[in-house]
Amino acid sequence: MMKTKFEITIGSRKLKLQTGDITKVSADAIGNAANSQLRGGGGVDGAIHRAGGRSIMRELDEIRARIGRCPAGDAVVTGAGRLPARWVLHAVGPRYRDGRSGEPEALDSCYRKCLTLADELGAQTVTLPAISTGVYGYPLAEAARVAVTATAQSLAAGPRNVTCVAFVLFGDRTFEAFTLAALAIVPQFR
Numbered sequence: 041m042m043k044t045k046f047e048i049t050i051g052s053r054k055l056k057l058q059t060g061d062i063t064k065v066s067a068d069a070i071g072n073a074a075n076s077q078l079r080g081g082g083g084v085d086g087a088i089h090r091a092g093g094r095s096i097m098r099e100l101d102e103i104r105a106r107i108g109r110c111p112a113g114d115a116v117v118t119g120a121g122r123l124p125a126r127w128v129l130h131a132v133g134p135r136y137r138d139g140r141s142g143e144p145e146a147l148d149s150c151y152r153k154c155l156t157l158a159d160e161l162g163a164q165t166v167t168l169p170a171i172s173t174g175v176y177g178y179p180l181a182e183a184a185r186v187a188v189t190a191t192a193q194s195l196a197a198g199p200r201n202v203t204c205v206a207f208v209l210f211g212d213r214t215f216e217a218f219t220l221a222a223l224a225i226v227p228q229f230r
């Protein structure tokens with residue numbers, strides 16, 4: 041059977057990869073792949089709202105009333121309702137066009153923003169999905185490289201509170217792509 045867990049150590053912190061349903065994994069803060077309207081959608085966003093309950097959308101309604109839409113590359117925070125977490129980090133990934141329309145920068149920014157927000161909230165453990173790799177069509181290998189690099193660099197920068205970030209990935213293909221990307225960056229973080 042395929043191994044479905046992998047981790048690298050970055051200083052005193054850990055970057056983990058695992059397969060699974062992110063709504064079932066406990067963490068202080070759970071990342072979501074949201075859309076600019078913050079109105080909920082399919083994929084991981086739908087799963088988070090279903091499992092977390094109505095309170096998450098009520099908070100997003102208030103945020104929307106205040107800021108309007110949330111641009112790609114940015115993220116907002118709500119409580120986590122019935123999810124096994126305290127906060128949800130709703131990051132808006134880029135819709136993939138051709139890879140030269142700001143998508144890598146926006147995706148990189150999503151992950152850095154999630155880590156910054158989590159650290160400001162005082163979260164120690166964070167789970168993240170593979171943002172933009174579903175409906176938004178980001179090629180998996182490239183998305184994995186951006187995700188793993190941005191997250192590892194954020195951990196290497198020495199957050200105050202965050203000690204562990206786990207990517208919770210739906211399916212073996214995604215897990216394999218993230219594992220290859222993580223193996224490729226290991227030498228940089230020795």
Ligand code: ADP
Nearest residue numbers: 061062073083084087171172173174175176210
């Ligand atoms: P996007 O619109 O940003 O592409 P999607 O939700 O369509 O967002 O897909 C993002 C990733 O989340 C995909 O890899 C998809 O397989 C994965 N995914 C969907 N449901 C879950 C879940 N419950 N837990 C973890 N990952 C999930």
